[in-house]
Amino acid sequence: MPEPSAPQALPTSEAHGVSGRRRELLARLADPRLTGLSSTELADLRAELAPLQAARSQERYSEQRGGRARRATGNQRAKPLFDDAARVLLTLLYQRQVCSMKLLADMLEVTPECVGHLVAETRRVLEDHGHQPGYAHSRFTRADALMAFLDTDQTPPRTRIMESLSHPRLTGMSRAELDALTRRLSPRQVAQAERASYQRRGADRQLGSRGGVFPQKLGDRERVVVAILYLRKLCTLDVLADALGDVSRSSIGNVVREIRPLLAEGGLLPPPAATRYRTAPDLLAAADE
Known part of the structure; x- marks a missing residue:
């Protein structure tokens, strides 16, 4: 994929202001709650990926030149x-679904295409390295909400709720097994979402469109969790909606209808649980028993 065109030159003082704001923002976005890695782990990953990134860059430049490098x-x-x-x-x-490409682009004062291009390239490097980024428990659709989160050291309510709902006692599998299942289903969830988006648009997505936006209120991992809980007959859709607070019963029903065939295709439908919970507090408390 070609590199985005260079931005128009800015006055020196303005350029320093933009670059300075970007540096400060990037430093804040390296929060372990968002990356899933400590500062040391993130630094180690960057060091391990540097040779792969250099090789990818050289490959891209060679393709753009159409041959070997020439003397400067x-x-x-x-x-x-x-x-x-x-x-x-x-x-x-x-990749961890913290926020959309468009939100990142707006905060960094660049175009969504710029972020899209670098993510597409670096994603391949991460895949070559075998790094599994997992999914963040906090997802943001507004810059002010993301910055407010970074100003605190508190765990958001949704994070605590999903930690309880994904407890092995409820899902019937370890957290590692749940993460592995989410990764296994992720490509099919992406394809499923793109098919639904295509049907709404009636045409292929255009380059530069809002392909980096996550329209669902629930991330991939959360969608798998609520579907498993319902399919295990642990509770009703109403109980799940009450537990999550900001997701409607109909939205959860749609999630179950979408995830069930993905599980069935792989022979992964969960067996029924022995216990059924009638209220959201009872369901959430079960993880603490």
Whole structure:
């Protein structure tokens, strides 16, 4: 995929202001609650990925040139807006479904295409390395909500709720097994969502459109969890809606209808549970027993 075109030059003072704001924001976005990694683990991952990123960059430049490198003639390659470390961070945030590409682009004062291109390339590097980023418990659709979250050290209510609902006592599987199942179903969830989006649009997605937006209130892992709980007959849709608080009964019903065939295709439908919970407090309390 080609690199985005270089942005129009800004006055020196303005350019320093934009780049300074980006550096400060990137430093804040490296919060372990968002990346799933401690500062040391993130630094180690960046160091391990650096050779792979360099190889990918060289491959891309070679394709753009159409052959081997030539002796420098005085035209220097434009410095990218984001260095390798920033590319890793932004890709982790998107893959972990912290927020959309559009929100990242708005906060960093670049185009969504710019973020989309670097995520597409760095995602392949992460896959080559075998890193599994997992999914963040907190998802944001507004910049002010994300910044307010970073200003605190508290765990959001949704995180605590999903931690309880994904307890092995309720799902019937370990958290590691649940993560593995989510990763296994993720490509099919993406394809399923794209088919539904295509039907709404009536055409293929256009380059530069809002492909980086997560329209669902529930992330991939959360969707798998609520579907498993319902399919295990642990509770009703109403109980799940009461437990989550900000997701309607009909939305959860849609999730179950979408996830059930994905589980059935792989022979992964869960067996019924021995206990049934009639209220949301009872369901959430079961994880603490």
